[in-house]
Amino acid sequence: MSTDTQTNAARASAAQAGPGPAVTAADREEIRVTLAAAVRAERGSPWIRRIGPYTPLLLLVVWEALSRLGILDARFFPAPTAIVETFVNLLVSGQLVADILMTLSRIAVGFVLGAIPGVLLGLLLGSVRSVRLLLEPVFSSLLPIPKVAIYPLLLLIFGLGETSKYVIVAIGVFFYLFFNTMSGVMQTPPLFDDVARANGASRIQRRLTVSLPYALPSIFTGIKLATGGAFVIIAASEFVGAQSGLGYLIWSSWSTFAVSKMYVGIVTISALGYGATALEGYLERRLVPWVKY
């Protein structure tokens, strides 16, 4: 390939330069260009890297074709263009934006309410053995309860208002963050704790300067899993316990057999989840720069 020939040329010129006359500035420049090309080649084809994020679009194109050709039943799988039409209508009417904002605000508030205690308790149980022995069984036994199953109870306690949605998202998010933080903290090599102690760090300082950063990569795994979980939980909750939000949009379309409206809801949730994960990926690269990606 072209890269190879360039590399060979550079190698040859470098070899000539070895014992004989000194390397000229032009040689250096050539070697630098070759090296840059080699580094680019190692990172993988730019074509694949650029096209990667758009592969879901390909899926849509196939779907459109199958739907138009009548291979897919248009009653259940309306063509993407039909869905887009509904999408635009909903967007113009303002209903979609209102639903999106509703769902997002429920997720955001619930997420914060669940993530903060999850991380703090994870740090505590991960680093203090006695507390872990006492309390881990409690959380482990609560974990397998389907969060949606306790929603009716939450509706009784908190009513049909927003609080019940915040709480159910928070409960779901809590477990992801709690278990991931705890296992991250428990894997901290003792040497790092020794380093901190030898430098005179107090117990709390050790948790904040050693356990927390060590657990950050696994905390981020928890955050990503929790995001997926939060969308599932909020959609299910809005099916039955709300008069707004994307879950409500999907559920109410079912009762009126407005299939393309239903798809608008589904695709919007998918897009929001994708966006949220992308945002978290960005934050992760910023906050955990010492891990190689």
Add this chain to the structure above:
Amino acid sequence: MSGISVEGLWKAYPSAENRDEVLVALEDVSLEVGEREFVCVLGPSGCGKSTLLRIAAGLEKPSLGTVETQSRPSVVFQEHGVFPWLTVAENVAYPLRLRRVPRAARRARVAELLELVGLTEFAGYYPSQISGGMRQRTSVARALADDGNVLLMDEPFGALDEQTRVALQQELLRIWEQTEKSVLFITHSVDEALTLADRVVVMSHRPGRIIAEVEIPFGRPRDIIELRRDPRYGEITYQLWNLLEGDTAAEEVVPQ
């Protein structure tokens, strides 16, 4: 007062096999490190020399006996002791951050130390992006930032290749001569011990006892390459090896 004073130190651990038994790691160890003295503890692996350092650092408690240090010691750990989530400069700043030293003072001190260990250009790199030798320089700089009068070093150069090790030994001596701390340096290498130390403390195979103390006659400052031409270098090497070998032989004759 001396830099480090260890008196009648014993350390035992519970045996993994038998509940009622204990495993003795250190047996009646006494030693002094004078102010501005460089002492190397030389012994085979598993002789409890790292345990001695950990007790001196306050990371473990003595079973019996006492260890006193002039101030809270600064420690240079074996490899992997630098935090992978902090850059070189942040690692060096760590002890200062714990003590809430103001940002400007912290920056100035870190810059000074990075200059001293030759890592100025790598201030913003993460440990995963630099070589093992640079990581240990970072570790040394962090211990110096802590700035106690007592420096404990636990085989800091053990995992490095020979050339890097010699280069770092020379640098350590240069830096130490400028700071004049009391140093307790743990090593299993005869060469390293007699190259660096004013005095070498030789420890036995487990349970760790002190079997000899050897004064090293070389002056300061030392050129550690030139040192190897000194006829006394061979003499002392021979003497230290005999002490270690004699101990191993005794171990083999009287198995436990």
